[in-house]
Amino acid sequence: METLDQIKARAEAAVPGAKIDIVPNPGPAQQLSLLIDNEHALAVARFLRVDPALRLDFCSNVTGVDWLDRTVKKTVKVKKILDGEEKEVDEMTEEKIPGYLEAVYHLYSMTHKQGPVIIRMRTTDRAAGSRLPSLTSIWRSAEFQEREIFDLYGIRFEGHPDLRRILMWDEFVDHPMRKDYREPDDYEYEPTPHDDVLERAKQHYASRPQLDGAEKITDAVKG
């Protein structure tokens, strides 16, 4: 199979205007991926599926990933003046990379028995309602998996035929797989709350004045 550089070059040639980067994968697995820009993602995906040398007709896995804001330390060569001379010195800089949501597609070819070619699409930020193009029209196997990413991460896939929650119930509000997901404070369902759970549960209990006027009696006794 061709290397990722060759695939990237041919895809950029076939889809004018597409910006594809190769995302490094530092570990020993050596599974590098292509980062496609959202505008041309559909065209690039169609090229990957249709191109006779690649024929990536099998989309095996669609994954959502939640990247929080990260600070990456980098060593940069900086020209500094030391002892009256200009020298190049290594300096540690911190780069803040804002967080984003990502959809990763693992593509294989059943015709040529090759693969995987991994493509990624990133949203601009982690805000609710971030949008990515849906690749369901290219690979039908993305249908349920993109629904699952919508359900669990909150990425809206534009062009998906039936985007609604798949694993959580329809009225559920949050997106469970996000890194900042907080479990609901719904302790009403706890049958016998006690200790700190009882304290939190009391916030959800409606105030229940006693209907027989008994609280007035206790006040009279106390007072």
Added chain:
Amino acid sequence: MTATIQTLEPIERPPTTMGSRLEGELMEVSMGPQHPSTHGVFRMNVALEGEIVRKLKPVFGYLHRNHEKIGETVSYLGSMPYTDRLDYFCSMTNNWAYALSVEKLAEIEVPERAQYLRVILAELTRLQNHASLLGFLLSDMGAWGTPLMYAFREREKILDLFESLSGSRMMCDYMRFGGCRVDAGPDWMERAKKIVDLFPRFIDEMENLVVGNEIVIARTQNVGKLSAELAINAGITGPMLRACGVNYDVRKVDGYGFYPRFKFRIPLGEHGDTYDRLMMRALEMRESVGILKQALEQVPAGPIMNPKMKIRAFRPPVGEAYGRIEAPKGELGFYLISDGGTNPYRYRVRPPSFINLTVLEDLCLGHTVADVMVILGSVDIVMGEVDR
């Protein structure tokens, strides 16, 4: 008894377009989560015109335990028992898929004996899974559990093997990164050999029940035809894909484990209907028996665990990996992103049953309600995997 699969003439089914007396009124039925035939808590909203299915939307998530989030909060090794509970019929293959992915992530070598043991246990798992599937499918068709009990009789023998080896019938938690947890002694090997030698008689028995049975033929032939193009596009894998005639088996394509050392064939179907999917399982059982015979003969002595493998505080290097195996249900893959810590940053299961359900609507349209149960049975879903 020699097993010759006779080619039988497919029975012509009457056309399924009935003129509806309801004048096109669609009745929506929820074939609800609690149903003896739905293979777990699985719901289908069907819109029926008389008996014909016009729309079908599967609804699931009743068994969603957010296994992927648990994977992020627990260490790599701590997730291993959770993988047993994904496809709870086939815990050994789930374990192997996860161990394979982590071994890819951290480049861990597995000794020879451990690889052979993994193949043996995976093929035993495949045998008992396919046998159970035939049993369940026939029960769905109204055979009231007798073929299922025949299948379970064989399955119990295999589960006894698993129990004596790993301590548990179904939730084995047996594979480790770099090998296996417990070694199999010579008497375990003897018992396994005996079971494998006797298994073809059970396959013959099941085939005689299934292949020539006119009820099965009438109910499954030309029902739920899946074309190869749709199957590939929808990401269908496993016996369901090979029933459409597509020659794609991860054991042959990737050649993971020591599968390239064994001679086995890949059965392929012709029509892609339910009958072919059924026959796939029966034929694959025979191939599995062949692999098992070779593996049990060739298994060498030696260590079962990589001695250089650090088990406690295992931190794989930063990076990501996708590892996949041919589980009995299809291609089971694990996608792991590591940030250098003890827990994965992202832990994703590629569930074959979930993705095989993509085409359920296409298969069932135009068929009757009775066919829907048969088609669903042939897809072979397990809710633990669909919902995770």
